[in-house]
């Protein structure tokens with residue numbers, strides 16, 4: 001997404017130069033949810049690599065700490081279409097052109113707190129690039145579900161998936177997909 005730098009253009013015009021400034025200066029956000037730190041780790045790498053701001057999606061009521069309870073609650077939420085309430089997102093979220101969305105894979109798809117974010121409508125009109133960490137099952141339906149859930153968003157389904165803390169290829173993917181999405 002190429003946007004013209006208005007003030008620079010004004011200055012160039014005032015100074016009588018024919019300088020037209022076109023920079024790929026898309027404002028980028030990395031939004032993520034993470035229960036045990038794997039997706040947080042990946043999100044921090046994506047943000048650093050793409051010079052983006054970071055936003056952690058947080059639940060109003062945190063998940064239980066026991067794995068068995070987490071699994072059961074997540075399953076219930078997915079089966080019953082429950083969207084757990086999340087804390088407010090950044091006030092300036094409308095300023096972002098591109099939003100990377102990071103999630104752990106839960107039951108083969110995006111975690112329910114991320115589903116709350118994706119279905120909220122706040123990402124409408126934005127480029128959305130998903131990435132996930134998983135426990136060996138891969139991305140499964142995560143990326144196609146992101147496209148289904150994020151109504152009116154321009155979802156790049158060429159997401160990145162990594163096993164646990166393994167971040168193989170993540171930097172390259174983040175850079176290339178941002179460039180591709182904004183050119």
Ligand SMILES: Cc1cc2nc3c(=O)[nH]c(=O)nc-3n(C[C@H](O)[C@H](O)[C@H](O)COP(=O)(O)O)c2cc1C
Nearest residue numbers: 034035036037038039104105106107108135136137
């Ligand atoms: C509720 C729940 C459901 C999960 N479902 C899957 C799954 O379907 N496939 C998979 O590969 N891993 C699954 N996992 C493992 C996580 O995706 C994996 O550990 C992930 O890296 C955790 O990310 P986090 O540390 O950011 O929370 C599940 C974990 C939890 C807690």
